[in-house]
Amino acid sequence: MTNSVNRRVRASQKRQRLTAAAARVLHEQGVERTTLSDIAREADVPVGNVYYYFKTKDELVQAALSEHSAHLDELTGQLEQLADPRDRLKALIEAWIDRRDVAARYGCPTGTLAVELDKRADGILDAEAGAVIRRLLNWTERQFRELDLPKPADLALTLISGYQGMSLLANALRDPDIMTREGTRLLHWLDSLQVSDGHH
Amino acid sequence: MTNSVNRRVRASQKRQRLTAAAARVLHEQGVERTTLSDIAREADVPVGNVYYYFKTKDELVQAALSEHSAHLDELTGQLEQLADPRDRLKALIEAWIDRRDVAARYGCPTGTLAVELDKRADGILDAEAGAVIRRLLNWTERQFRELDLPKPADLALTLISGYQGMSLLANALRDPDIMTREGTRLLHWLDSLQVSDGHH
DNA sequence: GTCTATACTAAGATAGAC
DNA sequence: GTCTATCTTAGTATAGAC
Numbered sequence: 001m002t003n004s005v006n007r008r009v010r011a012s013q014k015r016q017r018l019t020a021a022a023a024r025v026l027h028e029q030g031v032e033r034t035t036l037s038d039i040a041r042e043a044d045v046p047v048g049n050v051y052y053y054f055k056t057k058d059e060l061v062q063a064a065l066s067e068h069s070a071h072l073d074e075l076t077g078q079l080e081q082l083a084d085p086r087d088r089l090k091a092l093i094e095a096w097i098d099r100r101d102v103a104a105r106y107g108c109p110t111g112t113l114a115v116e117l118d119k120r121a122d123g124i125l126d127a128e129a130g131a132v133i134r135r136l137l138n139w140t141e142r143q144f145r146e147l148d149l150p151k152p153a154d155l156a157l158t159l160i161s162g163y164q165g166m167s168l169l170a171n172a173l174r175d176p177d178i179m180t181r182e183g184t185r186l187l188h189w190l191d192s193l194q195v196s197d198g199h200h
Numbered sequence: 201m202t203n204s205v206n207r208r209v210r211a212s213q214k215r216q217r218l219t220a221a222a223a224r225v226l227h228e229q230g231v232e233r234t235t236l237s238d239i240a241r242e243a244d245v246p247v248g249n250v251y252y253y254f255k256t257k258d259e260l261v262q263a264a265l266s267e268h269s270a271h272l273d274e275l276t277g278q279l280e281q282l283a284d285p286r287d288r289l290k291a292l293i294e295a296w297i298d299r300r301d302v303a304a305r306y307g308c309p310t311g312t313l314a315v316e317l318d319k320r321a322d323g324i325l326d327a328e329a330g331a332v333i334r335r336l337l338n339w340t341e342r343q344f345r346e347l348d349l350p351k352p353a354d355l356a357l358t359l360i361s362g363y364q365g366m367s368l369l370a371n372a373l374r375d376p377d378i379m380t381r382e383g384t385r386l387l388h389w390l391d392s393l394q395v396s397d398g399h400h
Numbered sequence: 401g402t403c404t405a406t407a408c409t410a411a412g413a414t415a416g417a418c
Numbered sequence: 419g420t421c422t423a424t425c426t427t428a429g430t431a432t433a434g435a436c
Contacts, residue, residue, distance in 0.1 A: 235410080235411060235412085236411075236412065236413090237411080248413090248414085251412090251413065251414075255413095256412085256413085257412070257413090
C-alpha cells in the first residue's frame, strides 16, 4: 500500500468518524446546542481539523441527515426480505418499540431534527429533514398499496404520524412505556385493516 | 391615579408585553435561535431593560411556557361549555384543523418547545414543557372517562399523540393539508368509539 | 493532510447614569 | 423604573506552521 493511498484511507476514515459522531451527538443534543468541538471530541479529531472535511457546521448537519437516511434505508431494506408487506410494517413498529428507551430520552432522530431545522429562517436544511421523512412515508405507502388497501397514502400518513406522535410524547414525558402502549395499538390497527375485495 | 400606581401599571404592561412576545417569537424561531433582542424588539422594550423583568433568558422561556399553558386552559375552558364530552373533543380537533397553517409553518407551540428543551443537558425547563402536555392529556382523559369509555388514559394518549404526530409531519413537510386529513380521520375515530354497555 | 493558535462575531448579562 | 454602554464568554471559522 503506498503512502498516498494510506493517507486517503485514513482521511476518509476521519470523515466517516466525524459523520457518525455528528449523527449521534446532533440527535442527543440538538443542532443548536452542539458545538463543533463536541463532535470533534466524539470523533477523536482535533477541532480545527474539522474544517478540512466540512467547510461549515451546516455541512456536518447535512452529513448527519444523510447518515440517518442511510440507516433508514438499511432498516427498510432488511424488512423487504419479509414476504408479506403487512409483516414488514409490523416489524417496523416492533423496531420502534425496541428502541423505546432511546426515543424516550432523545426522540426520533429525524423528527426532532426536522423540528429544529424548521425553526430556521434560512430554509437551507429544513427541506432535507422533510425529505428523509418523506422517504419513509413513501416506503410505507408502497407496503399498503401492495396489500391492496384503499387510500394507501392516507394509511401511511396515519402510521408515520402515529410514530412521530408517540416518539414526541415519550420524549416530552420521558416515558418509554408510551412507545409500547401506542406501538401495540398500531399493531392491532394494522391487523384490523381489511383487504378490499375484488377490484379497485 | 397616583404616579406610583401609574408606574406599576406600565411596568406590568411591559412585563406582559415581553411575555406575549416571548411566547410568539420562541414558537416561531425556537429557543436557541431567538435572542433577547428579538424578543425585546417585538415587545418594543430596550434590550438591557429586559433584565429588569426577567433575570435570565430561561425565565423568559418559562414565562412563554406559562403563556401557552394559559392559552390551553382558556381553550379547554370554552370547550367545557359544550354538554357532551364527545362534542368537546370534536371541537378540540376542529380547533387544531383551523390552525393548520400555523402548524404547518411552526408546529405545535408546546410540542416543538418540548422537543427543543428535551435536548438540554440541564434538566431545568424540559420537565415544564412536559407538564403542559400532561395537562392537556389529563383533560382529554377526563372527557373520555365522562363518556364511560374503557381505558380513557389510552384513548387520551392516542388522541394527543395523533395531534403531535400530525403537527410534526405538517411542519416537516410544510403541508397544512396533513392537518385536515389526519384531523378528519381522528373525528371519524371519535365517532366510532362505542360507549361500554352497563357497568365497568 | 494534520494540527495549533488565534481572529472575529454574536449574544447573554451587568454596571451605572438618569 | 428606564435605558445606554460595555463586559465576558463561547463558538464558528481562518491562517499558517509542520
